[in-house]
Amino acid sequence: MLVQVALPVPLYQVFDYSVLVNTNAVLPTIGSRVQVSFGRQTLIGIVVAHIAQVDSSVPASKLKPITQCLDDTPILDEQMLALASWLARYYHYPLGDVLAVMLPTLIRQGKPLDLLITHWRILPHVTDTDFRANANKQKQQFDMLKLHGERGASEEVLLLEGMQRSFLTTLEEKGLIERYIKLKTAPKAVSLAKMPLTLNDEQQLAVDSILSAHRTGQYSGFLLNGITGSGKTEVYLQAMQAVLEAGQQVLILVPEIGLTPQTRARFASRFAAQIVLLHSGMSDTYRLQGWQDCRTGHAQIIIGTRSAVLYPFANLGLIIVDEAHDGSYKQQDSLRYHAADLALYRGMQAKIPVVLGTATPTLEHLKLATDGKLIECQLRTRAGSAKLASMQLIDARLQSTHQQNQDDGARYDTGLTDQLIGAIKQTLEAGEQVLIFLNRRGYAPVLLCEACGWQADCPRCDAHLTVHYSNQSNHNSYLKCHHCDWQAYIPAVCPDCSSQNIAAKGMGTTRLSENLHAIFANPQTSKQLYPIIQIDRDTTRKKDSWEKIYQQINAGKPAILVGTQMVAKGHHFPNVTLVCLPNADRGFLSADFRSPEHTAQLMIQVAGRAGRGDKVGRVLIQTLQPDNPLLLKLVKEGYLPFAQELLQERKMMGLPPYSHAALIRCEGKTLVATTQALKDAIALLPAGHNLAVLGPIDAPMTKKNSRYHAQLLLLAKNRNQLHQVLNHWWQPVLALPSAKYLKLTLDIDPVGW
Structure with a gap:
């Protein structure tokens, strides 16, 4: 008998191997890991079938033996192998690569399954009185471990919750806690x-x-x-x-x-x-x-x-x-x-x-x-006594945005209308919290020369460099591409015309936080000072930073929260009663047909942070298009009528979910090469395929990380019809001579194009 092994290689096949006869090796079980020689490499694969040697397409003289069997029993059962097989068929992805995605890194590397993890627990004789009066930080860390009871918790979970390894070591040296290896026993009934x-x-x-x-x-x-x-x-x-x-x-x-x-x-x-x-x-x-x-x-x-x-x-x-x-x-x-x-x-x-x-x-x-x-x-109703927050549009065309004085006497635009500023002030004075949602991190999205029109663009992408600026430190001021992570210094003068009139245009969360700080947290302009809490990827990058922010918010004191979509997902802020969306138009103007749906979801999710306790919440949406029919539908009637209208539009246009899509992306050193490969792919489509073929066209971001991207969209009314075409078409496309040095990827049910 031979074994068929799925290997983590980008080939749409499994590979036949023999078992050495002159050893006591047992035929590896289906679902177990084996180590094999593949070309010049040694790879770890999964046994997916046993076959007779006569059924193999490989001559006996060319069959290689398995180097080592790593598992006595299967690590993947029949159901998991069936899942892998379905994923490979539905997403048209090599089975070996599917299994590699399904398995943790150490299993793919051939490590044993019974690695043990360090746990920590408090010693039985220890009480709160064992701490000196000034050992506040140690006591705080001790209390975090205390929450896990007498069994303690794994070091990984404790570090995730904000504990520090140095404090664990210190508490151990003082004889207050101990580390141990937790032996696996059957769990108690829940x-x-x-x-x-x-x-x-x-x-x-x-x-x-x-x-x-x-x-x-x-x-x-x-x-x-x-x-x-x-x-x-x-x-x-x-x-x-x-x-x-x-x-x-x-x-x-x-x-x-x-x-x-x-x-x-x-x-x-x-x-x-x-x-x-x-x-x-x-x-x-x-x-x-x-x-x-x-x-x-x-x-x-x-x-x-x-x-x-x-x-x-x-x-x-x-x-x-x-x-x-x-x-x-x-x-x-x-x-x-x-x-x-x-x-x-x-x-x-x-x-x-x-x-x-x-x-x-x-x-x-x-x-x-x-x-x-x-x-x-x-x-349809909120739990307890909480009421659904009311939504109100603010027409930014009818009132100017709030102007604020700088230290040098010059005035600048805060991006917020006076009505919005007034509502924020009223909420804070009532002892409540405000959430301002702006889905754009950094200081500003564009750096522009006002003399010649030069813009700071990424040299590797078709994108502007985002301005990250800090008044406190030049070290924290830089230009960055959020697509490829390219970074550069902020120039003192324009590289094209040497003018000093270069300015950051637009607004990100950092700039908005600074503007709000000048209004609500500056002793010169405000009698009562309120904290401005910025919540985005820049401020939550450090370990346990998000937990600290969460604790500060849930203390319930009046504050202004400025955040990106991080704040929209499932968080419970009981004292937030006002939610402001100062830039509501952007998502309704995108070229992506899914953008209105995603924008509405985000707006409703953010609005849901208001009035979650026993206080009434409200949502203020600042817009330059208050007569946008979709926006009006969302505000007046809610998400479901809005979604039903979008469904009718999609049905008339033949777009998902009333059709089924496959998006082929091609990436290479030149746009000509990527476009030509997709044209050759279209030529391979079978006659009478009955699919809508859109493209090839440039990707929404044509140049990214110094590589050029083009795409091709296939739409079918029937899902089976789409997959029948892909079953016979996709692998020949990968083998095209024009695709030899390019990266071709297939995305089934893409979320955007």
């Missing part, structure tokens, strides 16, 4: 740590529907369509309870790494259970251990970002996709899967319910609900 809340009728109906599907042991997909603050999390928790008590695992997907610690805290406060976090910020060792815990059943609640949906599970009983509309669930490189779609497939495979929770469903999910492929459960 129990309630806190009693559930009382559900309203809509929530109860949703929970009953999910649990009914769970009891029947059949797949059901649910669209939990609930407005922000309607108690979707409580529905998750009460649906999870029955599943966990039945001894099954629950997988919760979240869109962002930043949401995993707070989500863990929320579920840990309800259930005494083994909770595992999975995301790319974890170390390779921890991710391997998490993978093992899922596979062996030690993990009872699994919280992770999109890659967690690819993990093996011992006894999965429920999948929850929180904020299911979020674009972060779409993988944008290598295997371009969508985690929400994959969650539905895994639910069908395991015959379990899958819940897609969102306040702003995608048009694809709404159509699936209309077609009866998803069961829609609507939550």
